[in-house]
Amino acid sequence: MASILAVGSVAYDSIKTPFGEVEEVLGGSATYFSVTASFFTQVHLVACVGTDFRRQDVQLLQSRDIDVQGLEYMDGQTFRWKGEYGYDLNEAHTLETQLNVFSDFRPKIPEKYRNSDYVFLGNIDPTLQREVLSQVEKPQLVACDTMNYWISGHCKSLLETLKYVDILLVNDSEARQLAQEANLVKAARRILAWGPKIVVVKRGEYGVLMFQMNFKSSLPQLSPFQGSVSKPVSSRGSLSVFGAPAYPLEDVFDPTGAGDSFAGGFMGYLGGVNRCDEQTIRQAIIFGSVMASFNVEKFSLDRLKELTFTEIQLRYKELKQMTQFEDIEEVSDPPQRPK
Amino acid sequence: MASILAVGSVAYDSIKTPFGEVEEVLGGSATYFSVTASFFTQVHLVACVGTDFRRQDVQLLQSRDIDVQGLEYMDGQTFRWKGEYGYDLNEAHTLETQLNVFSDFRPKIPEKYRNSDYVFLGNIDPTLQREVLSQVEKPQLVACDTMNYWISGHCKSLLETLKYVDILLVNDSEARQLAQEANLVKAARRILAWGPKIVVVKRGEYGVLMFQMNFKSSLPQLSPFQGSVSKPVSSRGSLSVFGAPAYPLEDVFDPTGAGDSFAGGFMGYLGGVNRCDEQTIRQAIIFGSVMASFNVEKFSLDRLKELTFTEIQLRYKELKQMTQFEDIEEVSDPPQRPK
Numbered sequence: 001m002a003s004i005l006a007v008g009s010v011a012y013d014s015i016k017t018p019f020g021e022v023e024e025v026l027g028g029s030a031t032y033f034s035v036t037a038s039f040f041t042q043v044h045l046v047a048c049v050g051t052d053f054r055r056q057d058v059q060l061l062q063s064r065d066i067d068v069q070g071l072e073y074m075d076g077q078t079f080r081w082k083g084e085y086g087y088d089l090n091e092a093h094t095l096e097t098q099l100n101v102f103s104d105f106r107p108k109i110p111e112k113y114r115n116s117d118y119v120f121l122g123n124i125d126p127t128l129q130r131e132v133l134s135q136v137e138k139p140q141l142v143a144c145d146t147m148n149y150w151i152s153g154h155c156k157s158l159l160e161t162l163k164y165v166d167i168l169l170v171n172d173s174e175a176r177q178l179a180q181e182a183n184l185v186k187a188a189r190r191i192l193a194w195g196p197k198i199v200v201v202k203r204g205e206y207g208v209l210m211f212q213m214n215f216k217s218s219l220p221q222l223s224p225f226q227g228s229v230s231k232p233v234s235s236r237g238s239l240s241v242f243g244a245p246a247y248p249l250e251d252v253f254d255p256t257g258a259g260d261s262f263a264g265g266f267m268g269y270l271g272g273v274n275r276c277d278e279q280t281i282r283q284a285i286i287f288g289s290v291m292a293s294f295n296v297e298k299f300s301l302d303r304l305k306e307l308t309f310t311e312i313q314l315r316y317k318e319l320k321q322m323t324q325f326e327d328i329e330e331v332s333d334p335p336q337r338p339k
Numbered sequence: 340m341a342s343i344l345a346v347g348s349v350a351y352d353s354i355k356t357p358f359g360e361v362e363e364v365l366g367g368s369a370t371y372f373s374v375t376a377s378f379f380t381q382v383h384l385v386a387c388v389g390t391d392f393r394r395q396d397v398q399l400l401q402s403r404d405i406d407v408q409g410l411e412y413m414d415g416q417t418f419r420w421k422g423e424y425g426y427d428l429n430e431a432h433t434l435e436t437q438l439n440v441f442s443d444f445r446p447k448i449p450e451k452y453r454n455s456d457y458v459f460l461g462n463i464d465p466t467l468q469r470e471v472l473s474q475v476e477k478p479q480l481v482a483c484d485t486m487n488y489w490i491s492g493h494c495k496s497l498l499e500t501l502k503y504v505d506i507l508l509v510n511d512s513e514a515r516q517l518a519q520e521a522n523l524v525k526a527a528r529r530i531l532a533w534g535p536k537i538v539v540v541k542r543g544e545y546g547v548l549m550f551q552m553n554f555k556s557s558l559p560q561l562s563p564f565q566g567s568v569s570k571p572v573s574s575r576g577s578l579s580v581f582g583a584p585a586y587p588l589e590d591v592f593d594p595t596g597a598g599d600s601f602a603g604g605f606m607g608y609l610g611g612v613n614r615c616d617e618q619t620i621r622q623a624i625i626f627g628s629v630m631a632s633f634n635v636e637k638f639s640l641d642r643l644k645e646l647t648f649t650e651i652q653l654r655y656k657e658l659k660q661m662t663q664f665e666d667i668e669e670v671s672d673p674p675q676r677p678k
Contacts, residue, residue, distance in 0.1 A: 182427075185589045206545035241661050
């Protein structure tokens with residue numbers, strides 16, 4: 001089991017959805033990440049909060065055995081975000097952002113975290129993401145999140161960061177925007193040329209696609225297809241793809257933090273088992289989907305607070321059952337029709 | 340092996356995509372369906388064309404061993420459709436529809452097709468769909484397609500048809516529109532209460548979701564979840580879900596006929612193996628996805644004309660490999676963290 005160094009934001013969110021409304025509840029990318037990852041391994045959190053940060057919120061993190069030595073208290077107010085969702089829960093409408101102490105945040109990695117093997121660079125300025133990396137010794141795996149704001153305004157810096165990143169986690173519109181390419185397979189291929197060995201594309205209710213190149217795989221590779229005009233994905237530059245549907249929910253209550261919870265389940269599992277082969281990464285994607293699906297069932301961290309590992313395992317097995325189909329050797333093949 | 344009775348439209352399409360343009364090429368829902376299904380079993384086609392229908396187009400159908408005895412030649416012009424796609428290939432913009440002979444079409448099922456076990460009701464007036472059913476004796480499986488036009492304007496008739504349908508094939512916006520419900524799981528549940536035992540929701544580049552209730556399954560059912568506020572999908576009214584991603588393509592050339600090709604691969608496989616248990620239906624969904632993925636690689640039926648069964652099998656195996664992940668019993672579970 002390996003611990004994870006996680007850097008990102010801790011915030012107070014005010015959120016309105018068609019199903020309810022909350023004011024100043026605990027949120028932030030690093031918060032969702034840490035709490036979900038904490039089900040699988042220990043997390044060393046590096047983030048900043050203001051002097052108004054509530055005692056009960058630190059206690060929540062500590063109750064999950066999250067190491068908060070790297071949680072810096074700065075003079076001023078904690079980062080605040082105010083957002084709203086319509087019935088189409090896929091898109092958040094930001095009403096207000098108060099960066100507060102977050103605008104002066106310069107991540108300082110405590111001495112004892114510097115030899116971390118697993119590093120998660122949450123959605124912060126790509127320059128700060130590199131500052132984090134400059135403070136860790138020799139991580140085994142670096143994963144990175146980002147958003148449209150950094151892609152639009154700080155693309156050069158982001159591309160510099162990507163050189164040092166093993167796994168990039170983005171949603172599909174971010175992947176398309178970053179690569180300037182509408183086709184997702186082509187977009188992933190382009191991003192993979194910039195550094196990351198793996199691109200994990202989150203598609204909300206449509207699930208996840210993972211693209212990977214030149215990564216050690218325990219699976220037999222498909223042999224390149226011959227003698228046809230069609231070019232299977234797997235035959236071109238050994239691009240390997242994994243796809244999984246989202247866990248289908250009848251009641252999505254609040255999508256805030258879904259992406260961060262996905263990342264937490266994903267990295268948490270990798271750290272927990274301390275392996276990064278392709279099969280483990282596929283399993284980690286399923287655990288990420290599971291954690292995201294729980295998180296959106298209630299506001300803030302309310303669902304995660306009461307979640308048990310048994311529930312996580314059950315939903316993993318449900319996704320396994322939900323995606324299972326037999327190979328064609330295992331049944332009588334359909335008769336080949338003439339021509 | 341069981342043959343399939345397929346009813347729908349045969350048309351001449353004029354299509355413009357960002358990648359090219361064609362005029363009056365062979366198209367229509369029944370055409371795409373028949374040609375794709377013909378890779379798996381024999382198809383008895385019931386449709387109508389005008390006196391302008393080209394000899395080479397009948398020959399194409401016959402070359403696939405499709406029985407065209409039910410292809411009725413009527414006085415007038417063949418159905419014509421003109422459409423355009425932007426770079427977002429998910430949505431067709433209809434420029435012109437000339438129903439022509441199709442507006443007077445009353446499907447007449449030839450005597451020798453009346454004992455068909457597998458019936459596919461293509462996207463036509465739901466009243467005509469019922470007329471077809473009234474002419475067949477005792478089909479083992481009835482699948483049905485529809486579209487927003489019939490949902491908006493002929494909903495009552497469509498609901499009447501659904502009483503006799505085993506499998507409804509729709510895209511996600513159609514499912515939501517039909518059920519008047521934004522959440523897809525709830526929408527599927529509602530539709531399943533109206534007659535169909537299975538709803539297959541096509542989501543284009545996002546793949547397919549299948550919902551099913553009270554259908555014989557060869558798979559062990561998940562036991563209902565206990566002792567939690569979360570209600571897994573499988574525990575409520577024994578709703579079973581299967582999800583599969585679309586085959587990721589780098590070059591989608593023309594999406595016309597993708598849904599019909601999916602239906603053709605899906606029904607074709609079921610007829611070919613003459614089985615309808617849950618595992619076979621899951622495999623049929625994969626074959627449907629495979630056929631749709633080939634179809635969109637070229638205009639009209641151009642890709643299907645040159646397609647081989649070996650290519651189909653290879654792409655099936657690619658999708659199998661692309662969705663495979665290990666269950667958690669098979670690896671060391673992550674340590675359970677303290678609450």
